[in-house]
Amino acid sequence: MIKKIVIFLSLVSFGVASVLSYEELKTKPKSLAKDYYIYRLMTEGNVNDKELKSLRSGVFRDRGKLKTALDKRIGSRTFYDKCKGVNAKNILDANLTCKLNRLGGVKFVSRLSPAVRNSLASELSSYPDVVNLLNGINSENPAKYFANTKNVKNFFSYFKSLDEKNRANKFNFALSPEFGAMLGSDSYFKTFITDAVVNQNLVTLRKSLIDINPANFDSQSSFYLGINAIKFKQDDKSVKFFNQAINSAKTSQDSDKANLWIYLVTSSEEALLKAANSKDLNMYSLYAKELTGNTNLNIVIPKPTKNSVAGYDEKSPFDWVNLKAKVKNTPKESLNELATKFDTKKTQGEYIYIKNIADGYPDNFYPTPFMEHIGTSDKQRQALILAIARQESRFIQSAISISYALGMMQFMPFVANDWASKHDFGNFDQDDVFKPEVAYKMANIHLDWLERYLYNPVFIAYAYNGGIGFTKRMITQRPLFKDGKYEPFLSMELVHYAESREYAKRVLANYVVYSSILNPSANISIIELINNLTNPAKTDSYRK
Template sequence: MIRFLALLLISFQLYAVTLGEINSKPPSLAKNFLIWQYFKQDITSKEADAAFYQIRDVNRKLFFSYAKKSDRPEVVYTAKCMKMGRKSLENSKDENCIKIAFSIGKAVYMTPENRVRIAEIVKKKTTTELVGMLNDINFTRHLETYPPKLVLRLFNSVNSTFRQNNFNQPITKAYMERLAAASGFTRSLIRALTVPGLDGYLNSMLQVDGTDRDGNTNFFLGLNQLRHGNTAKAIEHFQIAHAKAYYRMDKDKTLFWQYLAGKNDLILKKLSESVDINIYSLYAKEHYKIHPDNYFITLQSSSKKSVKDLRDPFTWNKVLAEIKSTPKEQLYDLAEEYDAKNLIPAQSFIVERASGYKLHGFIMPYDRYMKDLSRDDKALYYALMRQESRFIPAALSRSFALGLMQMMPFLVKALDKEVKYKRHSLHDMFDPKINLMYAKTHIKWLQYRVYHPLFIAYAYNGGIGFTKRHITQDGVFSNAPYEPFMSMELMANSESREYGKKVLSNYVVYKKILGEEISISHLFDTLKIPSQTDRFRVSK
C-alpha cells in the first residue's frame, strides 16, 4: 500500500506545474494558464507572488485565484472588497473598500440616502451625476436635460425593470439625434431590441438619421424600422450599413436583409456572388443552384511528421507569431514548409490567410477519432470545431477554454465522472482524442434537449439555460414576418448570436462534403417547428 501511494504521488507530481516551468516560459496566454493551474496547487504565498508578477494582462479570474493563496493583507483586502455585494456595501464603513466595490448596477437597489452617502465617499464627478439621476423622482420628465453620454451610461448599467420604468417613453427627435451621436448608443439600441418592454424608446429611435452612424448601428436601426413596418426606411439603413461594413460577412448580411425587405432579385443575385461562405451567401447560392467551390478539404501531401507539436500551446504561439510576421506574398511558401501530416491545421490556417480569406478550409483531420459518429454528427462536430479552434489542438481562450472543442475547465471536471478516461490534468484537453471524448459526452447531453444544429450551437457556446430562455420567449422563432431571421439577429448574447450563424454555415458545407442532402432554406424553415428543434417549446 505504501509503495502504491508513493507511485501515485510521483504520478501526480509528473503533472504538477512547477515555478521553474513558469519561469522558463515567455509571457503569453499559455503562461497565464500555467499560472492559473499553479494557484490551484498546494503552494506558499511567496510562490504565489513569484508566479503572479509574471502574468500578462491580469483579469479577475487570475486575481481571485492568486488572492486565495496570498497572505499579503493588501491582496486579501482588495479581493474581499471586489466581491462585496450590495447589502454589505450599504452597511460598510470602510471608505477604501466602498470605492473598490461600488457600481451603478449595485446603486440601483440602494436607498436614495445610501446612494448619496456612498457617492460622497467615492468622490467622482460621474458617480455623483449618475446617483443624482437615479435619485431624481421626476427623471422621466427631466431625461432630456441630462447629458446624452450620461443618460446612455445609466441606460446600459441598470437592470431591465429600471429601464422599462424610466426610459420607455417618447423622446424628441433633437434629443434622440444627440443620443445617437454619443458613446453607448448602439449598445442601448441592441438592448432595447433584444429585451421586451421598451417600445416607447424604440419608437423614438425611428427618428434617427443613419447617415453619420456606423454600419452596425445602421443595421440594427434597419431591423427596428422593419419591426415597425417601415420597409423603405429599413432598406435605407441596410444600404448605409452595407457601404460602411468592413467584413465580408457583414456586407452579405446587409444585402440579405435588403432582399428580405424589398424582395429585389438583383440584390439576391449579387449576394450569390460573394466569396465568403456564410448563412446569407449560402442561402442566395442555393436559390440560384450555385455550389460554392472556393473551399478546400485537403492540402497536405507529405507523409512526413514534423517535430513541431500543435498540441503544445507554446509551440502554437510560436507558429502563430511566424504566420503573422510573414508578408502576405510569402505565405504560400510558408504553407509548403508546413507540409506534414501533423501540421494540416496550421497549413490550412496559412492558406486561408494567404488567399485573403477567399479560400476557406473545411478540412477533416480527426476522422480517426470520429468513427463512432454518424455522418450527420460528424458534420456537426467539424462545424463546431472549425469555429471553436480552427482545428488547432492547443487552442486556448482568455477564459481558458481548451483544445479542439474549447472545453471549459469547469465542464471538464463535471464530465470526469461520465467519461471513461482517467484524466491526469487539464493539459490532457490538448490531446485531440481526449478532447473529443469529453466533447462527445457533452454534445450528446445537449442533443437530448435541442435537435437543430443552430440551437445546439447556441447551447454549446452560451449554455443550455441561456438557449432555453431565448427560444421560449413569446414571438421568437415563430411564424411572424421575417422569422426565423429576426430571432437569429436579435439574440441578446452577441457572441452566441454570431457563433450560431457561423456553425450553421459550417454544418451545411460539411454535410455536402460528406455526401448528405442538405438545404439551408429547409434548416431555416425548421426553426419555426418546435417539434423538430427542441424539447422546451413542445412542452409549453
Template sequence: MKKLLFLIPLFLLAYDVNLTNLLVKPKSYVRDFYLTEFMKETNSSSLAFKAYHALYKKRMKHLKILSKFDFFKPMYQCVNPSINDIKNINIACILDNGLWLSSMAKLSPEDLSYLYSKLPEGKEKEAVWAFLNHNYSKIFKNRDLGYYFILNYPNKVIDQEINDFSPFYDKYFHLFVKSAVKHDLPKIQISLNKIPYKRFCDKTKWWLFINALSLGDEKRAVKILKSVEKKKSKHFFWLWRLTKKDKYLDKLLNNPRVDFYTLYAHEEKNIPFDIRHKVVYDTIKNPKYIQTDPWDVLKFWDEFRKRRDLYKFAKELDSQKSEALKALVLDKAHHFRVNYFITPKMYSDQNKSFQAFVYAIARQESRFIPASVSSSYALGTMQIMPFLVRAMKGDVFGQFDYNQNVRLGVKHLKWLFSKLHNPLMVAYAYNGGIGFVKRRVIPVFKYKGKYEPFLSMEKVLFDESREYGKKVLANYVIYSYIFGEKNVTLHELLGKTKK
C-alpha cells in the first residue's frame, strides 16, 4: 500500500501531522481537531471520508466540511435541510429531526401541506398540522409532542394554560419547567405555579423556585427551596436573600470553597477567603507531562483518573512546565476544599484590573492548561475557536503556546469591552457570542428590582453561559485582589448602588 504522506497538505506536515499518524493516536477531541483540519484542507474525497469515519464524535459540522465534495452534499442536506429545498429532501430526514421546528414555522402553506401529506402519523405530522392550522391547543395533551415543542420551539404562540401536567412527570420534566421559565411563557408559568412541588427532584424544584420568584410568589419560592434535599450554595444564598436569616448566611460563610454565592456572602461580612496561588517550586526538571503538548495532556488526564496517591502525583509535576496540571491534582487531593488560583507568567498589563479579567477568563476556560482542546475544538489557554483564530490572523496550530493564544484572547477581550463595557456581559459574550448577548441577554437583563440582578443571572438563556458568567465574575474579583486591585468586588460589579 502506498504511503499517504505525500497527499497531505504541506502546512500540516510542518506540524508533523499526517493521516497515517493520526489514525493511531488515541480517540479524543485532540485527534478530532487535527482530523477536522485535515478534512478542511485535503482535496481527496476518499481521504476526507476516511478522516471523518475515524472521528471520535461525528457531528453536523463535520458533514458540512465533507459537503464541499459533491458526493457528500445530499448527506449534509439530510441533516441540515434548507426550507427552499423541502420537496427534494428524503422524508426520512424530517423524522430524524432534520428540519427544526423554527424552520418548519417559516414554511409556506403549500410546503406544509406537502409535508403533511408525506409524513406518517407521529409528532412531526402533528407539528406540521399545528403550524398549518395555527392551532396549538393539542400540543400539551401529548407527552412526545409537548416535549418536542417546549424544548425545540418555546415560542409565545404555544403559550397556554395547562391543567394536567401528569404526562410530563418524569426525569425530563425539569427541562420543561426550565424552558417555560427561561423563555417567559406566562400562561404556562402560572399553571406550573399551581402544581405540588414536593414530589419532584431537586433539579425540577430549582426551576419551580425560579418560576415562583419570577411570578413574585415569594412564600411558595421559599417553601420550594426548603424542600430541596441536597442544598448547594445557590440554595442557601437565595434562602438568605429571601428570609434574611443568619443561619443561611452562616452556611455560605462556613463553606471553604469559593464560588459566586459564597464570595458574595464573604464580602457582605468582610471575611477574606483562603486563596493560594503559588503551587510550583521547580523541584522537577523533567516532569512526567508537559502542559503545552496536547498528547501529553491526554495522557495526564488518563493517569489523573486512575491515580490514588495524589500528593505524590503532584510532586511529580512540580515544574513550571506542568504548573497547571499540578494545581488540578492538588485541588482534587484536598477534596476541592482549598482554593487554588495560580498565576502563570502568561500576561502582564499596567491595567491590573484588565489583567485580572484575562486571568479570570483563562482560569474558567482551561484552568491555564495551554494544550487544552474542547469538544467544539476551542483551543489553548483562552479556548479560542479556530474560525476566530483565523479571523484575527492567528496560527491555528500555534494555539498551544501561552504567548500566541493569550495574545489573541486579549485582542478579542479588548474588542468585546469596546462594545459591551460591562465585565459580566463581556463574560457572557466570550462564552456565547456577542450576538447572543445583544439579542437575548441585554434586552431582558435587569439591575433594579427586588431580586435583581441575581434573578436575571439565574435566567440567562444558555445553561453554560449562565454559570460561566457567575464563575468568571468570582474569578475576576479574586484575581483583582491578587494583582492589587482590592476595590473590585461582586457588590460593586453587580451595581449595588443602582438599586
C-alpha cells in the first residue's frame, strides 16, 4: 500500500466511466465496494439529496471521506441522546444515568472545576472507578495517582487523552513491579509499550519494566519488552521476554521473530534451528534458513489450466463481495469443491482465498498470475511487483480497501488518475486499475520513480506503503539504519509507523521467494539484503 501514493485492492471497469447510478446502487449489498461507488456517485455523478439519504442507510463504513462528504451534503446522522444538554456547567443537576454517562471520559472530567469533581466524588462513592478518575484528575499528576492507586483503566484512559508532549511530562516515572504486571494484563498494554519503545520516550518508565515478570503477557508486549531491555543494554534480560513472546505467540511469525532474536542475543543454535524449520515463510524464518543452509521453502505455485469461472466477473467488486459472502455461508466440507471451481488463470487470488479457509493450508501459495502483462523482462522487477501485489491484494483484482485503494497494486484513485494523465493510458477511468494489464503497467511507472531514490526492496516497500517522504525522514532524521549492535534488525523493529514496519518485512520475504521462483540462478540473499540496509550506497540516494 502506498500511503498518500498507493493503496489496496481492485475494482471493476464498467465501460468508459464507472460511476454507477442510484438505481444501480440501491440494491447492492453493504460493502466497501458500495461505499466506494456511493462516493464516486456523489463526487462525479448525478444524485439528489433524497436519493443520498436512502443510500446512506446502506453504507457499510460511515467514516472517513465518505462520511465527511455525506455530512457536508445532507447533514450528519443524528442519534437520540437522552443526556443532550448535560455539560460541565450543569452536571451536578443531572440524573445519575447522565452523570455516569458524561463522567466516562477523561476530557470531560478535566473540564470540571476541582470543587465540582470533589462534590461528584462524594456523591458517587459507590462507583469506585468514577471516584478514582475524579480524584486523580484533581491530583498534581493524575498518571502517578492512577499508578499509586493501581487503577489500570484510568491509567490508560488518561494516557490516551494526552498528546506526545504531555505524555512525556506526566508518564515518565518508575512503575512498581506489581502495577507493571497489572498493566500487562490489559489488552491496551501492547499498544502502550510498543509506542513507548518504538518512539524511545518515557525512559524512566521503560527502565522500570526491565525486571518485570512477563508470565501473563501477550506475544507483542513481551517482544517489545525484550527490545526495550536491549535498548538499555540489558541483553541477558531480554531473553526472558523473547521466551514469553514464543510461549504466547498466536502466529508462526511471532515465534520465529522471537527465536531469531534469541539467536542474535545468545547465539543459540537451538533457537536458530527452530526459526529455520518453521513452515511459515517470513523474514525471520528465511534469514534462519539461509544461515543454516535449509533450502526447503515448501511453496505452492498454482498452475491452473482453465481460463476463468463462468458467471463470475473477476474485475467486479460486487462479484467479489458476493463470493466472500458465499464462502462464509458454505459448510467447510464443501469449500474444497468451491475452491476447485475457482482454480483458473484469472481467479488465482480467489482460489487461494477459498483454499486457505477450506483446509487451513499454511499461507505458502505464491502464484504468478498475468505474467503476460508484467511489462518487464527484468526478473528482479518482476519479483518486486509480485511481492508487492501479494501483500497488497493477494492478487484479487476486484477488492477495495477502506481508503478506496484499487486493484492488485492498490493505487489510490487520485494517484492512478495522476499517473494516467502523465502517461499513455488512453481513455482512462480510475476503475481501469482493476485490469491486471493496467495495474502492472502503473506499478512499473511508480517503481521507476521510487527507484530513482531507493535501491533496496525494504526501503522501496516502506515508501510504497508509507510514502517516499516518510521513508526519507525515517532514514535521515531518525537514529535508524546505522551501524551498531543488532543492526539493522533493531532498526526494523523500531520503524515508528506500525503498518509500514510489518509491511516491509512481508514484502521482503515475498521478494526473496519470488526471486527464487523466477530466477533461481540469481541466488538472491536475504542476509545480504538485510545487511545492506546500513550501507547508504546500497540502499538510497538520501544518505551520504
